[in-house]
Amino acid sequence: VAPDVPSALGHPDVQAVLIASATITHAAYISLAARAGKPILCEKPIDLDLARVRKCRADLAEHPVPVQIGFNRRFDPGHAAIRKAVQSGEIGRLEKLIITSRDPCEPPVDYLRASGGLFRDMMIHDFDMTRFILGEEVVELTAMGSAAPGTAAASIGDLHTAMVTMKSTSGVLCHINCSRHASYGYDQRIEAFGPEGMLISNNVTATNLERYGNDVTSAREPLLHFFIERYQASYQAELRSFIRSVKEGVPPSPSFEDGERALAMADAALESLQTRAMVPLCT
Amino acid sequence: VAPDVPSALGHPDVQAVLIASATITHAAYISLAARAGKPILCEKPIDLDLARVRKCRADLAEHPVPVQIGFNRRFDPGHAAIRKAVQSGEIGRLEKLIITSRDPCEPPVDYLRASGGLFRDMMIHDFDMTRFILGEEVVELTAMGSAAPGTAAASIGDLHTAMVTMKSTSGVLCHINCSRHASYGYDQRIEAFGPEGMLISNNVTATNLERYGNDVTSAREPLLHFFIERYQASYQAELRSFIRSVKEGVPPSPSFEDGERALAMADAALESLQTRAMVPLCT
């Protein structure tokens, strides 16, 4: 933590604190901002260590302030529309949820080393999205993963690609498949299935230009490159939502608990990978 | 006409006559088959000369037999579904019809020389499709066209590409755009527009395979190459329809008059191209 932060946080002009620093500093800054009585918008993950997250939660219990965790994808118009349609019963009682989540290219090995691994760094977004759309908890999961030789992930014993399958309290089957790379761009899709139909929040392109070329194929525009482009609108909506929550005095969402639960799911996935067994989750 | 045809046509085992020979022979074979009292399925066009078509019609008046003209596209499932939806009022009173019709590549110059030109050889299908979907006649039209230097069409004074705009009895605006080539395959689309909506009969591909490649684009399968592939089902349905008509004793469709009217539209388009004016059509 930077030495001048504590006093700066206490300044009366500071109405709220946005934490977008390195993950390792999140919990400390949350505790400091809470002690200063300031509402907090903190980037995900809260921390890579569930014990430290729980200690941070204890701090917040003593110094309660509104806390929002930066699961920006909840604010994506397409994903939010799926959640809304599912919760309104448009497809009946949800039966299945399938999330595809692939980054365009593997980050550098230094980033990976500090990342906490694929489950905590990347799939944590999808664990949160699962809970967001379900509107209930996951009770058990199994995980599989691999890293092709020659990938940075393989060189440090991390995963390059993974599949997790889950069951929720009410019996919904959920599947997440993640990859650290996708040669065709940032692949972000969600499919919800129920007795009355199916909803797909599909990928997004920069324009709706279609090209029918000389080689007799028709091509749509490439997918947007990465999260900066794909989730631009969601970052803006996330911030607006936080500001509105603080101004109107209503609890912000996603909450600290949402951040904690997503991390617990990542830990369970890692455990399943190691034990090759189904892992139950507290609900 | 081959010398042994007349007697062969009279053979009692011949139940019907299919005329798929060179265009120049169609009218003569129609007259022969009519004199022999046989139902006829004749490839389009009836003839390139409207006067000869009318003479053939006079022959048929003397020797009435069922005649179906080979406008196979009326039997395409997508195009037929547009016609049905329009006629059933699904989009309200039709306001606009837009037909796109592009062959994959220019035929040899010898074919073009005998073809009667783009309007009579190629756009005649689209003139028929216009009348089929409208369910009424076209009252006037204007045409524009061109042939890029270096095309076979240019070398013989024919058109390589053309646009025709028409108005129907009840005021529907119609547009056909035709090209002798399309680098991406056989392009056959129909769009109908009315106060209650729009219908598009879109292009067809061999499979629904999608490819998301290394160059970050997503490509759908190529369009089917040409009419043999694209209209395979329609040729089969055309023949089944003719056989059923003959068996059940109901008049086949499209009729001889349909063939005559489409040719009259082609002639009007040619006249408009030469006079640079709107050309009225008898209805």
Added chain:
Amino acid sequence: VAPDVPSALGHPDVQAVLIASATITHAAYISLAARAGKPILCEKPIDLDLARVRKCRADLAEHPVPVQIGFNRRFDPGHAAIRKAVQSGEIGRLEKLIITSRDPCEPPVDYLRASGGLFRDMMIHDFDMTRFILGEEVVELTAMGSAAPGTAAASIGDLHTAMVTMKSTSGVLCHINCSRHASYGYDQRIEAFGPEGMLISNNVTATNLERYGNDVTSAREPLLHFFIERYQASYQAELRSFIRSVKEGVPPSPSFEDGERALAMADAALESLQTRAMVPLCT
């Protein structure tokens, strides 16, 4: 013109003038701003009367200032991508251009009365788009139109729907089809065709959500409602472009001449509608 405008325009704090008032006032404000030496961004159309537009141009010749006309659609990412691809030769020498342009619903009759008619009020955007993508002038055009009984347009002798076909200097065939209504939303599509392929700038939806419902159909999201939603990004880019032009001292685009030429095309379309003949255009 409001009485306090002239002096206000002269104020040194005024760096540029944006004219978004009623069409009837555009020309007068342009002249005033030009006399005050201020760069101008003026909404389309410059005026409904070509004579007055030319008089305004004479004023600008005496008091030259940068002028940009508000053809915002040139800044739409999809349409701009078509122009760029066409101009870069991606589909070879352009052969055909087809523009579909339909508003979601007819404006009130009072708006229509003052609008100058469908060609000058609505299709003027598409005339500009034609020139923008062609990169050259149109040399002749023919027009057809109609207004269904019961429409506001019919009640005042205006058009409700229209088709215009054009030829450019180098022989490109162009087609615009416009409607004052579309039950399914704002329909804005552009198709460019050449020997090496086809490009389509397709409609835009709010999200990429797909719905597969109980009635066994799959539905994509509705089209965006109207120009405010559909061309939001283009309005923003238009303004940024104007500001950059003024700052960098480069001539803004689209220019005053672009505004004048689009109006001349609208007048020619009206003439063709009345004379039922091909109308040549000065180039």
Added chain:
Amino acid sequence: VAPDVPSALGHPDVQAVLIASATITHAAYISLAARAGKPILCEKPIDLDLARVRKCRADLAEHPVPVQIGFNRRFDPGHAAIRKAVQSGEIGRLEKLIITSRDPCEPPVDYLRASGGLFRDMMIHDFDMTRFILGEEVVELTAMGSAAPGTAAASIGDLHTAMVTMKSTSGVLCHINCSRHASYGYDQRIEAFGPEGMLISNNVTATNLERYGNDVTSAREPLLHFFIERYQASYQAELRSFIRSVKEGVPPSPSFEDGERALAMADAALESLQTRAMVPLCT
């Protein structure tokens, strides 16, 4: 087995035997036809009991004849194109395979009772498809499933919906998700992912008609209803392939072993469901 079958099978006019009777009779007919020395095309599954399948294999070892198992989906043009593209290296070394397989509606409870359960009756197709596209064996799998209250499946302790996740010899992650119902039609999709791209064999509709309606949505045609419609071409290709194999004296495919292995995978899935653990497979 019908009493007159054995002698009929021996008749010299019988060149090959097609077994499309109830599953319970498959193994017996295979053995009979093998003893009669006739090539066999047998519907899947060979039997619901792996022990009986192995006994049948022993019979075939004694009386070797060509045997093809009716995994018709291998002959679907889209699915076959995926297999071909994967095997040719179009997307690099395969990393993931995701199969979606949903029937339009649950069969009657009597059918379910005799079916062997969702894994052996329905997902067996997808297990075969997995091996077909992989071109190698699956080494381990985990399964989850459920049956919503009120379904026929629930009433007899079968599954209504299930997810299976697998890993192959070379480390490819595979996922199958199956449902006994889909309100929007027969949902059959395959997605293959590798370092050089992604391939999707998407659903098929009867025509490419698009409807843009009054309620401002755009709808594509419904999915084909069920396997009879969706896999019509594959059934025809399957039969042609069998006949060609027999005529040319080459081993037919998919083979008896393919049928056995798919059943072993179904059994493993059932075991995983019961033990809640990863189940290894012999390769």
